[in-house]
Amino acid sequence: MGGVQGWGPVEIEADELVFHSDWERRAFRVTIGAMAAGHLSGRFRHAIERMDPAWYLTSSYYEHWLVAAATGLVEGGLISQAELDERLGEPFAVARPVRAPRLAEPGPSVDQHRYGVGDAVRVREWHPLGHTRAPRYIQGKPGIVVRLDGVFSLPDVEYHCDGTRREPTYCVRFEALDLWGEAGDPVHVDLWDSYLE
């Protein structure tokens, strides 16, 4: 959502409860239960991204979780769409199918950072069909490495492959002028090695 225009004020609810209603608590339970049992690994976030945009933007946070849990459990083969439909008594809406091709091989893991703190980097232009953690608003933009972080599984591979590829991560500072074409305050984004040129 970074940089998308047209949104109004941020509305803060005073003394907000952890869950607004019982269904939110139950959606949390279902999702956490499926996650804790390992049934949603490599599927959860991408399922939310595959919700119809009109649905995504007009539904609340825990509905996103519910949809991602249902979608992930169906795609993982633990439950079927027919079972969900039968239980609900009508079609149970899930996210759209995965479009990215399944990867046969995860590719080689890397354990050393290519760049050091203070190095100038540029984010690769990269708009995959599948899951990525490279936000759109920094694609192709120059930045400076400000911190070296750990070596972690690359979600772009993990979500679309049976294997995993581990890569170093970086925190990169981007100047407002480079991001938005006008002076302003800097933004820092945490990025996997593959996201950098």
Add this chain to the structure above:
Amino acid sequence: MSEDHHHAVPTTPVEDRVAAIESLLVDKGILDTAMVDAIVEHYEHEVGPMNGAKVVARAWSDDDYRARLVADGTAAIAELGFGGPEGEHMVIVENTPEVHNAVVCTLCSCYPWPVLGLPPTWYKSAPYRSRMVREPRVLLAEMGCEVPEDREIRVWDSSAEVRYLVLPMRPGGTDSLSEDELAALVTRDGMIGVAPL
């Protein structure tokens, strides 16, 4: 696209969909209800900004702890007994007279659960996620957090595995306060960076 039986926005109430999948998962033995009830209890009653407030108050009271916290947030937070999911890789960003820090997750909702609990609705909202990187100074002012013109705002978009906690500046006139009294001054929004304290 014959598999894509998708309705843009489902009309069945979300409560009904939650109930349907929950009962299906219980019947199939996929949902361990005792385990998820314990997790819900934990996040609803035992974890929240009071944990982060203890971390901040300790840092304000003990310079050695503050140095450890800034050097290795995860380890220093664990000294106070806090840790777990969404808090495995903590980075503390320290406010100073020159720098104000603020945290966002433009991709979804990444948030440091062990020290702040589950995120409030506004943190997960489209206006916050889109505008915090594009116009942080304007948005913070709208949210009641006026940052002096000569103070840089550093926005941290938690897009990978690191989770951020803002260490606010200790307010003046608090020299005589105990650590518990200091903790009572610290707010959730201050530790996200959308309030001065």
